[in-house]
Amino acid sequence: MLIRPLAIALAALPLVSAAPPPRPPRIVSINPCIDAVLMHVADPAQIAGISHYSQDPRATSIPLAQARRFAATSGTAEEVVALAPDMVLTGPHVAPATIAALTRMKIRIVQYPVPDTVAESEEQVRDIARVVGHPQRGTALAARIAAAARPAAVTPVPALIWQSGGLVPGSGTLSADLLRRAGFRDMSATYGLKKWDVLPLEYLVARPPRVLLSTAAADVGEDRMTSHPAVRRLAGRITVAPYPTRLMNCGGPTIIAAMARLRQVRGGFGA
Template identity: 30%
Template sequence: MLYLGIGTSVEAAPSRVVSVNMCTDELLLLLARPEQITSVTHLAQDRHEFPFWRTGRRYPANDGSVVSVAGHRPDLILTMGGVARDRARLAERIGAEVVAIPFPQTLGDVENSVRTVAEALGREARGRQIIALLRHFTAERPDNPREVTFLSDSGYSFAESSLGAEWLTLAGARVPDGQGVRVTAETLLLDPPETVIRSDYRRGQTSRGQYWPGFRFIEGVPDTRIVYTDGRRWTCSGPSLLPEIRRLRAVLAR
């Protein structure tokens, strides 16, 4: 993680926190006290994109830039990935600390993200609660995971070593050996899976994914079970997945 533009006391918890990335929106809304939150991105207010959109709409929206939050005079800016030099300089100019979280690659990285943001917010106890829940799910993962094919828009899936595949193990599922990040329609035709976990991300809207040949085929296979999942929670693959993992675990166990 990267800290830039220190403008607050390490003893005092920040009182005007903004997030300029949808994935840190998730962490902010899960970890902060409501009165600490000053602004979230416009994506956090979009019901098609974000699972907590109702909560996100309680706060002013920004467009993901430091310029768009400068008027709020934040003392802490949360983001994910790198921080461009001009953004860092602007944050320093307005007296804000920037905490940039790396994109998580493992469940351990998810823990680290929660811990880092919780510490920055002065909400360590809340962070420990979420980490403890994640570790409980990990300790109680089913011993004999069911092989499933996860399908997102246009047939995109999870490779064996991905964060998404790690989350699936907590639900009692595993991706097929040697599967890459995209499943072809030909693969489904030759070897139809017993279970498909299909993302419902923007399912109600017209998109090319809905007309991907693989979906048309697999929905006609009588021996294939299709389980829908809230695709918005998989976008960041952060702690908002915990209740969805609990639900999937129960569904797959039946």
């Protein structure tokens, strides 16, 4: 009989335990827009640190109570290294000295550009979720963004987003894409403006949009431009609607809130 010798031989083999699943990477983000995505796609225990902007009530795209659960840095290499991350996520604007120091420390750096369209933002969300180890969460968040930003089947209303001092996002920006999807026609191209250009008051008065989405009206009530007598005289031809600056700061989940506000304003003008 071979059964008993075979059993003895099998019993003598060393036990091989299954390898533990890989540990999700420990992340430090030094970009507030990436912070907002991480809140949706990473485990809280993975997030070793976030940008200090996310703890600033004037700039954050994250509820403050949530942002304040995490350590914050100003993005210096010393602060980041002290948090012992496996990976640092950042936007396009980071000090070369910080990149050089993190590279010397063999800490992986992943940089993301500023998205100019909803589609680019969705792809960025999926990639951030992938690198932090939770691709399915990125897919789910991207689907929510796509649903929130579905283009409206309405007649476009001429509109302009206006920041303090007359700064306008302009064509080719995410803000312009959101305006179009919400049922507006971005007037920046009519004025010949480039990306993030300044619109002289005279141009606005000569060819006013139907809607002026003012970040100043939302953040401080009014500024020198929106309170100018020439703008006030346009009251019968133009609607000034508050539009918080925080809705312009980022893509990702911020798109959901931005589209809700834009659709609310557009709803006041019918189909």
